[in-house]
Amino acid sequence: MIARRDLLVGAGCAAALGAAEYLRPRRALKLLRDGETMARVIPGAFAGWSIGEGGDIVMPETPGSLASRLYSDRVARTYRHADGDGSEEVMLxxxxxxxxxxxxxxxxxxxxxxxxxFTIKERRLVSLPVAPGVTVPAVLLSAQAGGRMEDVAYWTRLGDDLPQTGGDQRWVRLRAAMAGYVGDGVLVRASMLRRGGEPSFPILQQFLSQMLMSTAARDRAALIGRTRADALARV
Structure with a gap:
């Protein structure tokens, strides 16, 4: 005779298997156009900013490394503004x-x-203004290591969502799994070394806003999702 405990364990296992099957992604949501790359999507020059001499920073790929498994495409650049003396640089x-x-x-x-x-010294959740009525949920933070202070502005996109925290990010993944799909994602980060006493957040926010406005309309969804890309197209 089957013990009651065995029945309960069997029912629990069956329920777990059913939940796993229910949450298994059945389709992909990919907002980066086929054949496109981040290097081509993000403009190399805009609003007085341009890539420094030497072009994109070469990022060596190590097969099997965490970065190679997490990211299928990366671009790193240093931008300088035409009006400056070259001392102000934004790393993207x-x-x-x-x-x-x-x-x-x-x-x-x-x-x-x-x-x-690095030690995180300051962190803020902000709505980065891009155009009238269009903002991007972003994060500002300052990180210090010894005498080096770096100010950072960034956002993340998962599918059509832009989660600002780790908790938001986990919730977005759960909702996607429940909807039966797995989405692509991107981290867009701009940073500056702090030269004085004040954070460089205003410069970084303006830089990212100008970059988005200078990105081709067909490619904006890859950076900020379809809803905000459509809103920018109507501005």
Whole structure:
């Protein structure tokens, strides 16, 4: 005779298997156009900003490394403004992952910077203004290592969502799984070394806003999702 406990265990296992099957992604949501790359999507010159001499920063790929598994495409650049003396530089990183799941997911700067010896000194959640009626949920933070202070502005996109926190990011992945799809994602990060006592947040926010407005309309969804890309197209 089957014990009641065995029946309960069997029912629990069956329920778990059913839930896993229900949450298994059945389709992909990919907003980066086929054949496109981050290097081509993000303009190399806009609003007086341009890539410094030497072009994009070469980022060596190590097969099997965490970065190679998380991101299928990355671009890193240093921009300088034509009106400046060259001392003000904005470092841009755009890291794209074709599939965001519980195993492979974007790493937020709040995690990455401390992992390499930085201490987060300040962090703010903001709505980055791009155009009238259009904002991007973003994060501003300052990180310090010794005498080096770096100010950062960034956002993350998972599918059509732009989660500002790790908790938001987990919730977005769960909703996607319940809807039966897995989305692609991108981390867009701009940073500056602080030269004085005040944070560089205003410069970074303006830089990112101008970059988005200068990005081709057909490619904006890859950076900020379809809803905000459509809103910008109507501005």
């Amino acid at each position: 990183l755009a890291a794209y992952g074709a599939a965001q799941s519980d195993v492979l997911q974007l790493h937020r700067p709040e995690v990455c910077y401390p992992a390499v010896g």
